[in-house]
Amino acid sequence: MQGMIPHHAQALRMTDLVPSRSTNRDITLIAKRIQASQEDEIALMRRWLRDRGQTVPAADHDHSGAGGELMPGMLTEEQFAELKKATGTDFDRAFVQYMIAHHMGALQMVEKLFNSDGGQETEIFTYASHVDGDQRIEIDRMQKLLAQLGGPAPN
Template sequence: MFVIAVGMLAGCTTESPKASAAPVIVQPGAPGDRGQTLAASSMPTVADTLFTAADVLFMQGMIPHHAQALRMTDLVPSRSKNRDITLIAQRMQASQEDEVALMRRWLQDRDQKVPDANHDHSGAGGELMPGMLNEEQFAELKKATGKDFDRLFVQYMIIHHTGALQMVEKLFADGGGQETEIFTYASHVDADQRIEIDRMQKLLAQLGAPASG
């Protein structure tokens, strides 16, 4: 039995190894778009993808965008008694505070300017990012209470979230989002904001207001 076992082992070691299949590389597309299959020779290019100016502008713009959303959620405890409003505001606050920290770190790691989230509520050139409230609209929200606040908060937050989706769309349209970390984060923003918009549309209907587009 021992000789037979050795013979079998020897037989296994003398077989020529089968050629391994060529690696398949799929470069992800923008959210909602199909990925692109690339040749194996493209692997170094994909692996070494660097961030772009569009990536930097996206992160620098999304920080003040999130900062305003946090200003809006800060109003909820003193103005609303609606449990659903309170829960969605708490969820937004927790997730967007973490995301602001992520964006600040991303910019710092690449030696890029980090906007002041506490004071700078606009993007490059002083223009408001898509979906952001102007100060008159924010003052209107701040003045409202009870059910009036609930409706206005949800209406304005849907608009705010829709603006974030526009920012993600522009990022990919401008050739950004190819760096792995940027792609992952932008895809997360797109998916998360869409889910929250859907929840808020349903909540707005419950509050007796027409859903925002």
């Protein structure tokens, strides 16, 4: 939960760029959907951590995992700066490519949780299952959108 808050916060930073850089209706709609779900999930994670007396990280806290590497799917600040500079179709393609990679990183984090004892608590299992399902649906939608935009799939 502590790692997912800044992970989700980065997705919100990405969706915040859409209104000023894209006129594509499909990009706007997917960004709004991502924004709504990520905001709700951040609120749930903060409440869950507070209820258990755990530290609630700031949304802008360090995005590193153990050993200092970025959490799965996180953009580097250089990649974020590149996204921030792009406009129009270039932005649309980059946004979708980066968001697919970001969502795939969240799926890795969920899988790690399911493979640990941490995913056994009912509320966490339900939350993680919801994230897993939502992210997979959004990845599928974004892959179709990326194909329409003529962009390559992310690594």
